Amino acid sequence: MSGGILTIDLGAIVANWRALDAKTAETVETGAVIKADAYGLGVGPVGQALQKAGAKTFFVALASEGVVLRESIGPSARIFVFSGYMQGDETAFEEFDLTPMLNSADQVMRFMADRQGTAYGLQLDSGMNRLGMEADELASIIAQIPTLNPVLVMSHLACADEPEHPQNAEQLTAFNEMAATLPEHRRSLSATGGILLGPDFHMNITRPGIGLYGGDPFMDARPVATLSLSVIQTRPVAVGESVGYGATWVATRPSIIATVAGGYADGLIRAMGPNASLYAGKTRCPIVGRVSMDLITVDVTKLTTVPASLDILNATQTVDVLANAAGTIGYEILTSLGNRYKRVYKD
Numbered sequence: 453m454s455g456g457i458l459t460i461d462l463g464a465i466v467a468n469w470r471a472l473d474a475k476t477a478e479t480v481e482t483g484a485v486i487k488a489d490a491y492g493l494g495v496g497p498v499g500q501a502l503q504k505a506g507a508k509t510f511f512v513a514l515a516s517e518g519v520v521l522r523e524s525i526g527p528s529a530r531i532f533v534f535s536g537y538m539q540g541d542e543t544a545f546e547e548f549d550l551t552p553m554l555n556s557a558d559q560v561m562r563f564m565a566d567r568q569g570t571a572y573g574l575q576l577d578s579g580m581n582r583l584g585m586e587a588d589e590l591a592s593i594i595a596q597i598p599t600l601n602p603v604l605v606m607s608h609l610a611c612a613d614e615p616e617h618p619q620n621a622e623q624l625t626a627f628n629e630m631a632a633t634l635p636e637h638r639r640s641l642s643a644t645g646g647i648l649l650g651p652d653f654h655m656n657i658t659r660p661g662i663g664l665y666g667g668d669p670f671m672d673a674r675p676v677a678t679l680s681l682s683v684i685q686t687r688p689v690a691v692g693e694s695v696g697y698g699a700t701w702v703a704t705r706p707s708i709i710a711t712v713a714g715g716y717a718d719g720l721i722r723a724m725g726p727n728a729s730l731y732a733g734k735t736r737c738p739i740v741g742r743v744s745m746d747l748i749t750v751d752v753t754k755l756t757t758v759p760a761s762l763d764i765l766n767a768t769q770t771v772d773v774l775a776n777a778a779g780t781i782g783y784e785i786l787t788s789l790g791n792r793y794k795r796v797y798k799d
């Protein structure tokens with residue numbers, strides 16, 4: 453089969469979810485963030501696996517993602533939508549039983565006008581200045597709607613992957629102060645990074661994303677994704693001959709070059725080129741020349757036999773290693789993984 457095969461280890465995702473769950477007290481619920489198609493790995497299979505493992509609360513970015521998730525996991529789980537009650541999504545919220553995190557007074561008012569009596573959460577801005585209400589906006593809706601009863605009140609940390617950053621404690625205080633002006637409710641502040649900051653940050657429910665999928669800052673995560681690219685052809689390249697666009701790589705010894713099916717159109721970021729490798733089992737074979745749209749060229753001279761495919765993501769070259777090679781973060785590598793790959797799931 454041509455192209456790439458992306459193997460997703462659902463057992464590893466479940467193990468990572470359990471490991472993150474074990475970092476918080478029994479009384480703290482562990483949710484699961486499966487926005488952006490479960491960080492590129494497939495919202496249906498990932499959602500089903502986590503639900504089977506015991507996850508009851510899921511978070512997505514957009515209502516349209518919540519619809520796909522609801523169709524995969526059925527009626528029982530709670531699905532929160534971070535972007536809140538956006539215009540045009542009204543029927544999705546109603547028909548698919550989605551719960552918006554309301555981000556502004558305007559969203560609160562429109563929600564109350566349309567869907568009074570159904571569940572909602574509130575998102576507060578504790579210092580990131582991205583989503584959620586600030587203290588004065590919150591005070592104004594409390595004054596207008598004395599009966600506010602959100603099922604969840606949440607905020608998001610800007611610097612949780614830097615445990616020493618003073619903004620973590622500042623946001624914790626700001627969030628608790630704002631939330632204290634609301635009637636009794638459940639609270640959530642922490643994504644993967646926040647879980648690792650300790651119990652003050654855990655509150656009632658956590659929202660891990662990247663840690664489930666094997667990425668930093670959860671250093672103990674089990675790797676989840678293996679990506680194998682088919683070798684289309686191999687050729688000998690003589691000393692002085694170049695490989696690829698711009699002729700940036702020139703052979704200094706007689707070489708064997710394999711051309712594999714995968715490129716920047718598949719999320720294999722062009723900038724990673726000379727810093728990343730492909731693997732034949734455990735043997736590292738460097739990328740030579742530029743990554744092109746659909747193809748990558750690899751120096752396989754040291755292999756005695758060239759396999760039918762070479763791996764670009766494995767337990768050694770994880771999403772974070774590849775991200776470093778490309779000057780980005782594991783999140784971007786995962787969410788860029790293209791739709792030309794055949795996705796294969798194992799338990």
Ligand SMILES: *Cc1c(COP(=O)(O)O)cnc(C)c1O
Pocket residue numbers: 485487534607608642643644645659660661662663
């Ligand atoms: C994406 C996101 C998360 C998950 O973050 P990770 O760093 O991937 O664990 C949690 N909460 C919010 C609001 C998010 O946008």
